[in-house]
Amino acid sequence: MIDWSRVRQLRDEVGADEFDEVVQIFLDEVQETIERVHRDANRAEFEQNMHFLKGSALSLGFNRFSSLCQDAERNAAAGKAAEVDLPAILKIFDESRAVFLTDKAANLT
Numbered sequence: 001m002i003d004w005s006r007v008r009q010l011r012d013e014v015g016a017d018e019f020d021e022v023v024q025i026f027l028d029e030v031q032e033t034i035e036r037v038h039r040d041a042n043r044a045e046f047e048q049n050m051h052f053l054k055g056s057a058l059s060l061g062f063n064r065f066s067s068l069c070q071d072a073e074r075n076a077a078a079g080k081a082a083e084v085d086l087p088a089i090l091k092i093f094d095e096s097r098a099v100f101l102t103d104k105a106a107n108l109t
Helices: 004-014 016-039 046-059 063-077 086-107
Strands: none
Touching: 004 016, 004 046, 004 086, 016 046, 016 086, 046 063, 063 086
């Protein structure tokens, strides 16, 4: 679910002092994008939002969430945005976020 080697790599790239801020920015931006997705009832910008979520998730090691966003992005590009199971994707995000926040300290020592 979480690629801890990617998380460590990001921490090393931005520095330990800045890492928590980067994580908070990621979580805030993902939440804002999820809110945009909910407001986009006809899913007109669904593909772009899934693309953003995919990239953001991948950069912080949320592999499963990123993969689901990539699948959703592809479906949207093929005109099948309405068929995407958004609640399932968001459930994986919530689970990933919980695992990340719970296990972060243990996996970054």
